[in-house]
Amino acid sequence: MSNILYLAEHREGSFRKPALELASYAHALARQTGGQAIALVLGKVGADQLSRLGSYGTQHILHAAEGSFDPMDNGIWSTAVAEAAIKVSARLVVFSASLQGRAIAPAVAVRLEAGLVAGVNGLPSSMQPLTVERKVYSGKALATVVVHTEKAVMTLSPNTFGLKESSGDAVAEVWTVPTLPSLSFEVLETSRSEGKLLLSEADVVVSAGRGMKGHEHWKPVEDLATVLGAATACSRPVSDEGWRPHGEHVGQTGKIIAPNLYFALGISGAVQHIAGVSSSKVIVAVNKDPEAPIFGAADYGILGDVHTVVPALVEAAKRFKENS
Amino acid sequence: MNFNFTEEQLMIQQAARDFAQRELIKDVIERDEKAEYPTQHVKTMAELGFLGMLVDPRWDGGGMDTVSYVLAMEEISKVDASCSVIMSVNNSLVCYGLEAFGNDVQREKYLKPLARGEKIGAFLLSEPEAGSDATRQHTLAEDKGDYYLVNGTKNWITNGNTAGTYLVIAQTHPEKGHKGINCLIVDRNSEGISVGPHENKMGMRSSDTHSVMFTDVKVPKENRIGEDGFGFKFAMKTLEGGRIGIAAQALGIASGALERAVQYAKERKAFGTVIANHQAIAFKLADMAVKVENARNLCLKAAWLKDQHLPYGVASSYAKYYAAEIAMEVTTQAVQIHGGYGYVKEYHVERLMREAKLTQIYEGTSEIQQIVISRDLLKD
C-alpha cells in the first residue's frame, strides 16, 4: 500500500491553515504514490469541520474522538499516530512542522522504523527511493535527502506548499486507539492569550526591533498589526530587554516563521534574525541606516526613522483597507 | 616553529571575545562620553578571572600563559581599551611585580585579593616632573626605623581612585640616585593619601586616571619589595612585562579598527559599488591588515619568550613600539575609510583613534622604546 497518513491538527475543534495546507500536501503525495490521503484527527471535531478536509483531497479520516489528547503528550500522540499508520498501512506519515508536529514526528519515526525528514519544503523529487529537499543551516542552504527505509516520516515547513483545493468527500471513521499510554506528567496550570493571532499561523507579521528605542513606543507597531490583521513579533534584543514577551522573538534562537508578508521595523537584520524570517514570501524593511543588512534580505525598503515612518504606514494601511 | 594555538588558548580568546562583544560593546560609547568608570564590567572581569589570569593558582590566579594573555587583551581592546588598561595594569604591573619580587607574606596578604580581582591595583611611578626619566623620583620614602614616611605626588595613575593596593615607587636615599629608590606596597586607605580629580582625557576616558598625593603616609617596613634600594630595578623589570600588555592593547585597538573598516567597506556603496571594490580602499585595507598581523606576531613572540623564561625585554619593546605606532596609523585610516561616519561617535573608529594615541605615550613612550631597541642594537 502507498497510503499517506497525516495528522490534522485542530484548535478547539476547528482546522487552521497549517492543517489544510498539510491536507493539500498529503493529497499531492497520494497522487504520486497512487494511494489515499488519510487524515488522523485526535479529539472531538464536528462533522462540518471534518468535511473541510475532503475539499483538500482527503479521502479517509480516522477520527479518534475519545481518548485524552489534551493536554498534548508526546507519548500518547505518537502512539496514536503510529497505531493509525499501521492500521492504514501508511507508507508516508506527514506532519506540519508545528510545535506538536516537530515534537512527535521523531517518536513516530522510531516506532515505525522509518526515516525522518524534518521541515521539507515541497514534494519529493523521487518516490523510490524517497528523495526530498529541505532547508539546512538555518535556511542558509538546501539539502537533498534520500530515505533508505521503506516507510518515511516527514514534517512540512509551514507556508511552503500552499492551499490546493480539490473536490471530494472524506469518509470519516470513528476509531479508538487500541492501547494508549498514560499521561507522563501532571498539568499544574495552563494559560492562553485568548483571541490573539498566533505567530505560527499569521499570514502577515509586523515585527519591530531595537530601533523602536523602548517598549513605550510599540503603539504604532500594534496599530499596524491590527489594521493588517497581522501578528506582532520582535527581534532578540527586544525580548532580552524585556520590552516584549519571549514568545514574540523571531530569529534563529526564537521562532522560525514563514508568513506571506513580514514587516521588519527598526530591525538591523543580523544573520541570526534573517535565519528566522528568510522563508517569508515578502519582506518589508524600515530602517534609518541605509547600510542595515536587513535591506539585503528585504523586497521593499523604506529609509527613514521608524518613529515617523511607522505611524505614516498605519494611516496608509487604513486608507488601503478602506479602498479595497 | 609552531604557529598553532592550543585548544585552551583558543578557548580563552573566545571567552574574551564573547565578554567584549556581549558586554563591553553595550555601553562603551556612553561610558567614553561620560568618562564613567566600568564598575560592573570590572566585577565581571574579576569573576571571569581576567584580572589575575597570569598569576600562579597558588596565589589564586588563573595560571594562564602570556600568549593567552595577549589573545585576551587583543579581544577586549578591540572593543574597549579603558577596560583593557585596567586589566593590563592589574595583571602585568601590580600582580606580576608582587608575584615575581614580593615575599610570601606579601603575596598572601596583597597578591591574592588582587589576583581574585576583589581588589584592584595601581602602579605609582610617574610624577609631575618625572615621566620618561624615572630615575628622578621626587616622592620621598624616609626611613624612620620601623616604617617609611612617604611624601610626594604621583601623576597619571591608572586605577588611581579605585585601587585598593598601590605599588609606590619612592626615593629613600637621594644621595644614591636611582639606587636609593624603593617600591612600597601601600594600602589605599592609609592616612595621608588624597586623590586628585579624575583626569579629563582625550581617550580611554572611562578608565580611572588620577594624581595621588602623599602627606606623611606611614608605611610599615615589611611592605618594601625586595632589598633596600631595589625599587628602580623593580620598576624597570616590571615595566618590561607591562609592555607586552600595552603592546597587545595597541594591537587590539588596531585590529578592532581594521575589522570595522573591512565590514564598512563591504557594506558602504559609492560610485555604484561597495567601496571595498575600489582599489583606493582595498589597498588601504591590505596595508592595514599587514601591519596588524606584524604587530600580532611581535606581541606573540614577546609573550612566547616570556613563557619560555627567555629574555623578553627588548622583544617587548619591539612589540610595544610597533603596535602603538601602527595602532595610530591603522585607526586613522579606519576613520578615513569611514569618511564622515568615521568622525561621529556611533561608528567607534574615532574613539579607537583617540585610544591609540595613548599607547604611544604610556608605559614607556615610543621614543623610550626606540632608546631600548637602539641601545640593544648598538651595544658592544
Place this chain on the structure above:
Amino acid sequence: MKILVCMSNVPDTTTKVRFTDGNTRLDAAGIQWIINPWDELALTRALELKDAGAISAVEVINVGPALTEATLRKALAIGADKAWRIDAETADGYQVAQLLAQWLKDQAFDILLAGVESSDYNSSGVGIMLAALAGIPSVSNVSGLSIEGGQVILKREIEGGQQQLKAHGPFLAVVQKGIALEPRIPSMRGIMTARTKPLEVVPAHPVAARTAYQAFSLPQPKGSCRMVDPEQPDELFRLLHEEARVI
C-alpha cells in the same frame, strides 16, 4: 539528581556555509565550531540548578569525531562535571539517537536535556528519538525548568499559550528559548579546572543510518530591495497589493 545534556557540535552561527566534493559535504575550512546554541542554553540552565544545590551533577555527551572535544572541554570549563564522547561519524539524527540510547542503558540520569534543534541540520529529531528508543517519556517545547523541593516543574510552550507541568523522572526535555537567558563565558579558573575533569571516549556500536544527505545547494540570492519614498507610504501598499500580491 543528575542531569545529562546532549550536545551537538555545529559551525558558528555566523558562518557563511560552503560545500565541497561536488556539493556533497560541508567545506569545513576555516569554520569555527561551537556548542549548538540551544544545547548551550540547556547546559546553562542545568548548571544554574546545580549552583542552586537542586541537583548533584551535570554531565554532557556528544557523538562525533575527536575534533568535537574542544566544545566538550568548553562545557567542562563552564561547569559540567564530566564529558562523554561517543566516537563516531554519523550520517543522520537516527544514528546519533541510537548510539546515545545504547550508551544510556548503563547510565542513570534523572533528567536528560536536548536543545530544540541543531543549528546545522535543524531536524529537532535526536532528543525525541533518544527518548523513544530508551523508552522514557519526553516533553517538548520546554522554556522553563525548575526544581522545588525535589519536584521538577516544567514550563512549556503550547499553541497560543503556556503550560506548567510537574514531571517525574527519568524523562527527557527538549528545551528552547527561555530555558536560560545567556550562555556562560568560561572563567580562567573554570578553564584551569577543566584540565583535570574526566572526558571519556566511548567506542561506537555499528548502527545504520536511515537517511542520507545526497547534495547541498545554496538558495537563490534575493533580488535587490526596492526602495519606497518615506513620504509616499501609500505607494508601499499599492506595491504589496499589485506587484507582490500579498495583501
